[in-house]
Amino acid sequence: MDFKLTEDQQLFENSVAAFARKELAEGALARGKVSQFPHDLARKMSAAGLLGITLPEADGGSGGTLMDAVIAIEQVALVCPRSADIIQEGNFGAIRVLAHFSTPDQKKRYLQPVLRGDEVIAVAMTEPDAGSATTDLQTSATPDGQGFRINGQKVFPNPHADIYLVYVRYGPGVGGIGSVMLRRNAPGFSIGKPGKFMSGNEWAPIFFDNVYVPPEDVLLPAGGFKKQIQGFNAERIGNAARSLAYGRYCFNVARDYAKTRKQFGRFLCEFQGIQWKFADMLMKIDAAQWLLYRAASNADKGFPAPDETTVAKLMCNQAGFDVANEAMQIMGGMGYTQETLVEYCLKRCRGWMIAGGSIEMLKNRLAEIIFERRFSQRPPRTTAV
Ligand SMILES: Cc1cc2nc3c(=O)[nH]c(=O)nc-3n(C[C@H](O)[C@H](O)[C@H](O)COP(=O)(O)OP(=O)(O)OC[C@H]3O[C@@H](n4cnc5c(N)ncnc54)[C@H](O)[C@@H]3O)c2cc1C
Numbered sequence: 001m002d003f004k005l006t007e008d009q010q011l012f013e014n015s016v017a018a019f020a021r022k023e024l025a026e027g028a029l030a031r032g033k034v035s036q037f038p039h040d041l042a043r044k045m046s047a048a049g050l051l052g053i054t055l056p057e058a059d060g061g062s063g064g065t066l067m068d069a070v071i072a073i074e075q076v077a078l079v080c081p082r083s084a085d086i087i088q089e090g091n092f093g094a095i096r097v098l099a100h101f102s103t104p105d106q107k108k109r110y111l112q113p114v115l116r117g118d119e120v121i122a123v124a125m126t127e128p129d130a131g132s133a134t135t136d137l138q139t140s141a142t143p144d145g146q147g148f149r150i151n152g153q154k155v156f157p158n159p160h161a162d163i164y165l166v167y168v169r170y171g172p173g174v175g176g177i178g179s180v181m182l183r184r185n186a187p188g189f190s191i192g193k194p195g196k197f198m199s200g201n202e203w204a205p206i207f208f209d210n211v212y213v214p215p216e217d218v219l220l221p222a223g224g225f226k227k228q229i230q231g232f233n234a235e236r237i238g239n240a241a242r243s244l245a246y247g248r249y250c251f252n253v254a255r256d257y258a259k260t261r262k263q264f265g266r267f268l269c270e271f272q273g274i275q276w277k278f279a280d281m282l283m284k285i286d287a288a289q290w291l292l293y294r295a296a297s298n299a300d301k302g303f304p305a306p307d308e309t310t311v312a313k314l315m316c317n318q319a320g321f322d323v324a325n326e327a328m329q330i331m332g333g334m335g336y337t338q339e340t341l342v343e344y345c346l347k348r349c350r351g352w353m354i355a356g357g358s359i360e361m362l363k364n365r366l367a368e369i370i371f372e373r374r375f376s377q378r379p380p381r382t383t384a385v
Pocket residue numbers: 122123124125126127130131132133154155156157158197351352354355356357358359360361364377
């Protein structure tokens with residue numbers, strides 16, 4: 001066991017940090033207020049090899065590990081929190097499921113534009129009546145010739161994506177679930193009125209009205225649900241890494257503030273009440289950091305293990321939120337303004353406690369791991385009398 005980054009990892013960390021300082025530092029505050037995806041930066045990151053870090057070189061990736069991707073998202077977030085979304089989309093999210101399970105033709109049409117930074121991919125999984133209970137999803141895929149007709153509705157995905165990885169139901173039960181690839185301009189595909197999350201990011205309902213999916217756009221047929229969730233563990237690592245990095249970003253901003261802001265003729269950092277807050281924040285950051293690195297480094301080039309991912313996401317989500325919240329308190333009125341990105345980071349961290357597996361659902365999952373048995377969340381079946 002070695003708690004240090006390897007020499008290669010340190011070199012990579014330094015190079016991403018240098019890239020971030022050069023390309024992302026300027027404009028970081030303004031970027032936190034823009035909902036649209038920053039394509040110009042995505043192309044720069046693509047050129048710098050920061051998209052598809054974990055994917056094989058033959059697929060247009062860099063052949064790196066999940067740890068490399070975590071290092072990249074951390075270093076980018078520490079300079080420009082908003083730009084970490086590009087690393088997330090290009091390394092951890094739907095792209096991992098797509099890259100892992102797609103055909104060579106699908107890779108060419110869907111994966112390559114995302115890796116070039118030209119297009120954005122989003123996952124369309126949640127439905128109005130299927131949130132935490134994902135397997136209750138109703139969006140149907142009905143056979144039509146060689147392909148399928150899609151009917152149904154999703155909520156909460158990014159309304160600005162070009163490509164959607166859509167969870168669909170080919171038949172009854174968990175075994176009937178799989179996924180298809182859809183472009184936003186497909187006939188019968190429509191995006192409803194966008195709304196805003198607390199963070200300012202937009203979401204919208206999307207509707208499928210008899211959308212035709214040719215056979216070559218089926219990603220996973222019936223029986224694909226478990227594979228999708230396996231891939232979703234990579235998304236959770238990105239979610240965890242961003243939460244923690246946002247917490248660390250706020251910690252750094254608050255530390256600089258406490259070193260320069262004076263009250264009662266003394267610097268804030270000289271008050272013991274403030275010092276103890278920083279000590280508590282650092283303990284949380286450090287503890288979460290090692291759980292995140294454990295899950296990422298054990299995954300190497302594959303998907304991370306569900307138990308290690310669950311613990312890491314729970315800890316990072318909580319630590320990121322708590323630290324950002326405390327940083328705001330330390331900065332007083334200034335922390336509560338939009339003059340820094342502390343309030344932005346706090347709001348984003350809050351969302352990740354719900355998205356990608358809510359805190360409660362992940363704790364349910366941990367309980368199953370602890371007791372080595374499944375606890376159905378559904379009401380007990382009543383027997384007829
Ligand atoms: C910032 C953000 C981004 C998102 N992005 C996307 C996206 O790109 N694509 C997409 O498809 N979806 C997205 N979502 C949706 C997200 O996946 C869902 O919000 C999430 O799965 C929870 O579902 P729900 O909102 O319907 O809450 P519900 O399932 O209605 O749950 C409500 C509350 O009850 C708790 N709860 C539910 N069941 C249990 C239980 N059995 N035990 C204990 N507590 C329980 C939940 O944890 C939650 O606190 C996003 C959400 C957010 C906040």
